[in-house]
Amino acid sequence: MKKSISRPVTFQRRRSTAALTRSAVLKLCAGNMLPDSGAFVFRALAFLFFISAGVFFWFVLFRSAHYSLYLPFPFPLPVPRAAPSSFNNNNWPATFGLILPSDPSEVGNSPPENEELRLERVLKDAAMEDHTVILTTLNEAWAAPDSVIDLFLESFRIGDHTRRYLNHLVIIALDQKAFARCLILHNHCFTLVTEGVDFSGEAYFMTSDYLKMMWRRIDFLRSVLEMGYNFIFSDADIMWFRDPFPHFLPNADFQIACDHFLGDPYNVNNRPNGGFNYVRSNNRSIEFYKFWYSSRETYPGLHDQDVLNIIKFDPFIMNIGLEMRFLDTAHFGGLCEPSKDLNLVSTMHANCCFGLESKLHDLRIMLQDWKEYMSLPPSLKRSSEATWRVPQNCSLDALQSIQLYDSKDKYLQTG
Ligand SMILES: *[C@@H]1O[C@H](CO)[C@@H](O)[C@H](O)[C@H]1NC(C)=O
Ligand SMILES: *[C@@H]1O[C@H](CO)[C@@H](O)[C@H](O)[C@H]1NC(C)=O
Numbered sequence: 507m508k509k510s511i512s513r514p515v516t517f518q519r520r521r522s523t524a525a526l527t528r529s530a531v532l533k534l535c536a537g538n539m540l541p542d543s544g545a546f547v548f549r550a551l552a553f554l555f556f557i558s559a560g561v562f563f564w565f566v567l568f569r570s571a572h573y574s575l576y577l578p579f580p581f582p583l584p585v586p587r588a589a590p591s592s593f594n595n596n597n598w599p600a601t602f603g604l605i606l607p608s609d610p611s612e613v614g615n616s617p618p619e620n621e622e623l624r625l626e627r628v629l630k631d632a633a634m635e636d637h638t639v640i641l642t643t644l645n646e647a648w649a650a651p652d653s654v655i656d657l658f659l660e661s662f663r664i665g666d667h668t669r670r671y672l673n674h675l676v677i678i679a680l681d682q683k684a685f686a687r688c689l690i691l692h693n694h695c696f697t698l699v700t701e702g703v704d705f706s707g708e709a710y711f712m713t714s715d716y717l718k719m720m721w722r723r724i725d726f727l728r729s730v731l732e733m734g735y736n737f738i739f740s741d742a743d744i745m746w747f748r749d750p751f752p753h754f755l756p757n758a759d760f761q762i763a764c765d766h767f768l769g770d771p772y773n774v775n776n777r778p779n780g781g782f783n784y785v786r787s788n789n790r791s792i793e794f795y796k797f798w799y800s801s802r803e804t805y806p807g808l809h810d811q812d813v814l815n816i817i818k819f820d821p822f823i824m825n826i827g828l829e830m831r832f833l834d835t836a837h838f839g840g841l842c843e844p845s846k847d848l849n850l851v852s853t854m855h856a857n858c859c860f861g862l863e864s865k866l867h868d869l870r871i872m873l874q875d876w877k878e879y880m881s882l883p884p885s886l887k888r889s890s891e892a893t894w895r896v897p898q899n900c901s902l903d904a905l906q907s908i909q910l911y912d913s914k915d916k917y918l919q920t921g
Pocket of ligand 1: 789
């Protein structure tokens with residue numbers, strides 16, 4: 507974990523450099539009190555100072571290759587639009603404007619090439635030898651301290667040989683706060699911008715913003731496949747307790763976890779859950795993601811998981827030869843259908859859960875149960891009748907009474 511400790515230090519250094527420059531700038535701006543002629547010389551000197559301070563500032567930044575990935579990100583630095591001629595007011599001088607995009611709105615509309623380049627860098631850094639990455643998405647609510655992301659990362663640390671997968675995990679931040687928290691917690695972070703949507707607040711289930719976010723994700727995953735990367739996509743409310751790879755099925759293009767598993771990984775009547783899937787990059791999977799994404803227009807108002815439940819029967823899938831498999835809840839369980847045997851569990855999803863507080867409550871108990879199991883001596887583990895004490899607050903009764911049943915209530919919050 508050396509890396510994730512050293513990153514925040516770099517981050518701090520960058521911030522303190524900014525603070526230093528800022529205080530220097532403020533002092534110099536006090537020079538407005540000088541008489542006019544003196545003020546002119548002063549302004550010229552100040553301008554030179556700002557240029558060199560800016561160059562230094564960016565030199566420090568670029569020395570950290572990782573951070574250069576994130577430059578288009580709109581940090582809350584006051585960004586000046588002022589040209590040097592309007593230098594003598596107390597607004598921010600033009601230093602940063604020479605380098606940063608001067609209009610914050612440009613950041614959100616950064617050209618696609620730019621996003622692609624950033625993405626390629628992050629994926630390359632995080633990929634396993636066989637070009638596989640682990641991806642999760644994160645918004646502000648889940649990024650808060652002691653919220654879902656902390657529990658997610660903790661599961662990798664207390665899981666059985668899962669810690670190494672943190673090196674291959676890329677956190678896709680959907681808003682600025684999520685991105686800032688990612689930088690503190692983790693060393694592979696990426697911001698995904700969606701035009702015209704603010705994902706930072708609570709995106710309620712089935713609102714148009716929620717739908718846009720879910721569909722943006724499908725389109726994004728298609729681009730990851732097109733870059734030649736296989737991925738495991740895992741929602742952050744899925745705890746990683748054991749290496750999932752031994753439990754994936756051979757010769758499959760697209761494998762997905764289930765809310766309810768009927769016993770046969772080939773049976774299309776299984777109820778898949780889009781929160782966890784393993785996809786191999788090839789022509790079939792790329793075609794499939796394009797088809798899935800375009801199907802949002804065929805079935806307007808539905809989210810990706812509901813559409814998947816319809817298109818999984820479509821002859822198109824057989825025509826392109828996509829091999830789809832449904833993963834057994836014995837290994838890839840959840841609160842809908844837990845992995846009852848702790849000797850078999852690989853991942854556990856806080857699905858079938860309404861409300862963030864309930865979700866956090868049950869996830870904490872889940873982690874506690876796992877720790878207790880792990881502390882047992884091997885003989886007791888094998889004979890153990892230890893099982894989960896969850897679901898508790900995530901109960902189906904609660905769900906049904908609110909008539910909002912959906913196992914993927916990722917952004918559903920009681921507020
Ligand atoms: C995908 O298909 C194209 C042509 O249709 C072919 O050239 C390419 O090798 C295929 N790629 C893979 C990964 O199968
Ligand atoms: C969990 O449920 C219990 C019993 O219904 C309740 O007292 C408690 O406040 C709930 N906790 C959370 C965090 O929702």
